[in-house]
Amino acid sequence: MTEPILRVQDLRTQFFTSRGVVHAVDGVSFHVDPGETVAIVGESGCGKTMTALSILRLVPEPGRIVSGKILFKNRDIVEMDGDEVRNYRGNDVAMIFQDPMTSLNPVTKVGAQIKEAMTAHDRFAPSQAAERVVPLLKRVRVPAAERRISDYPHQFSGGMRQRAMIAMGLANEPSLLIADEPTTALDVTVQAQVIQLLKQLNRELGTAIILITHNTALVASMCQRVIVMYAGRVVEEGPVERIFAHPEHPYTWSLLRSVPRVDEARKGRLVSIRGLPPDLVRLPPGCKFHPRCLFKVDKCMTEEPELEEVGPGQKARCWVKMSTVSEEARSAAQASEISFDVAAEIKKRMRSDARA
């Protein structure tokens, strides 16, 4: 058994706002093994980014980690002082963000920024750091790296900026890289290049990756394990192949069927999840997904289920579980979005408009 490099235990991160306490991360536990690629998926506001920022101790005001443990190689990050956290950030863990332009300094040359990432963390002496810049850019396949180190970020295209960010993230050879929607801002052909690069780096350097995304196709393409979050909690987790083939939580099931596949030409209707995610200040009682769930039973509205073992390496937080739901019940999720009576009324009116 290998020891996980990261173990998150019952993490709670909250924001103290004038509206009340926002329960952004509400009792999250998971682990990451060395060299593993783990996805955290969910929609905006589900807590996936706040979980990542908590791991880096970068939770913005007015938020803070209120309880739980984040053990990185058995050291609790939550308890670290400022110096220890700075040493851990960048050296052990690095993060790449969605928008590389806002994360790069526009008035510093790209090469100097990558060098600074190394010298700031004392991992490499300044002369050593300078020597590493070009090889790092080459490693992330920036063409003409020797020349491009003297460019400013605005002279880089979107894809090249993301590569520079990845180079910076890898500068201190971290054992964990957190990538928050790393390809969302990029065009699809460039997206494919960056995904390829991340996969290669994971293989070649053995860097573990936490991929934070809403894109289930990206998860299928890059990750070994997936954690599904909803309303600040983990609702399902397990090996990617298992979860995609046999999701047990209705939210996971719907999420996977709510997006079309490019390799299928129009295959039936999409599953649409009714309503909206809950307000994280006033969470509903019972299962947090029950107001949107098509398969709920009475118990779901009053008692919150635990995250429990449902298959090999798979856990789900649900009283019902999709494996018990009939085909007929599932098809209700593809019902029409419009009322045909209203449509008929409007059509009558349209005909008279056309004559006008």
Place this chain on the structure above:
Amino acid sequence: MARQSAATAAQLAKAPADRDIVRVENAVKHYPAAGGAVVQAVAGVNLQIRRGETLGLVGESGCGKSTLARLITALQPVTSGRVIFNGQDLSRLRGRRLRRVRREMQIIFQDPFASLDPRMTVGDIIAEPLDNFGLARGKERRTRVQELLRLVGLNPNFTNRYPHEFSGGQRQRIGIARALSVSPSFIVCDEPVSALDVSIQAQIINLLQDLQREFQLTYLFIAHDLAVVRHLSDRIAVMYLGKVVEIADRVDIYEHSQHPYTKALLSSIPVPDPVVERDREPMLIKGEIPSPVNPPSGCRFHTRCPIARVPGVCSEVEPELEPHGHRDQEAACHFAGEA
């Protein structure tokens, strides 16, 4: 080849003059850029949109797809070429006749936050097109707004609320109700779901499909998400640097792509299925899109193309969009089908 020309001839004979609701003929749109340069946003596009179909328009940022949509909806004049809507040349229409045509075409925009006036009530937003065209007043106006709200799945009593009280998905429903208010026959959907969360995307996609079936609408569906476009479209046009490089039905475009860019674009997209992903080898193309201010000579794709003959025909001669592959399929490539 024989099969193809026979099919084309049969089609020409069968196609009545009004098969197409929109005909774009060699449309060009130039914008001035800094230093006297010219951005060739749309660089000679020919395409037809058939009555009742959904034509998907895809391409990466800067390919000219949104500009083309603006030309088709007469929001921008063409620099040269023509856009024919229902048999009428848009650039020749003025006054009442232009207004009449505008009623027939509506747009659903990408950003449901920017496209609704924050100071107007939802009722007034939805009724604005009705007011503009003098279609309904007083009680009739109120009834219509409530009907439209119900149609798109919103509470009919919400007429006095403001946009900020709604979520992204609900705002997009408001935008759809507004577009439908004047009974258009043609709707341009410009990235209508890309600003929405995945679970909400499905609601809007299903809604657009239901409305099309119910009201026999023609859609021009523009998006960078090819999976969504393929799900919704009958035919798909692929744009690159201001040009249509390939157009085909939704099956052939993917299964028998003729243009190497189409192939690369479609193979770049991961599939939400780990079993498929294990063996999928994306056809990666090098580099990024060149600037439309100074597009490459010959075929605009030759700088990134895996099969281009350079120097040679690809860097010297611009290929025409011509029939290649299956029936109803056209591609602009000297070596179509060889990638």
